Amino acid sequence: MPILLLYAPWLLQLEEAGHLELADNRTNVPYLATSTPHQLGMWPIAQQQVQEYMPVETTADFIYAMTEAERRSPGLVTEYLTENKFWPTIGRFALFLNESLPVPPTQKYTNDFRGEQPGWTNLAVKGTIGLSAYAWLIRQAPPGERASLPDPASLEAAARASSEYFN
Secondary structure: OHHHHHHOHHHHHHHHHHHHHHHOOOOOOOOOOOOOOOOOOEOOOOEOOOOOOOHHHHHHHHHHHHHHHHHHOOOHHHHHHHHOOOHHHHHHHHHHHHHHOOOOOOEOOOOOOOOOEOOOHHHHHHHHHHHHHHHHHHOOOOHHHHOOOOOHHHHHHHHHHHHHHOO
């Protein structure tokens, strides 16, 4: 992901488009979770496999990636989200992160060599970063879109409270 952010933010945005399509139930595979999908499935049809249960990590990573793509190419992500009516999906992801903090429930994460555990500190940090990224991204949204989305100021406050929880 970092190499795409550095050299081709538009490619990262394209890569994430499939996750938005699946999460918003615009595919033939039903997706019922409020978090970002972890995997799309097997190529070439992307029929969904069993999702690895890593919702805080994948959702925070997704929001952060979209935010950074927007920072590096202003208008790229916001125009895409507006044209394709994905702002409510991004808002749903932010609410999921907010509900998962400050102590994330039992789940996996990238370095979970001991298996699923409740309250991983690094997941709380990632979730906090994801909420902060959402707050920045939503401020770039067209005013008409912002009215129906979770308030960025309250989610920023939740992110601050979550980070203070671990101090």
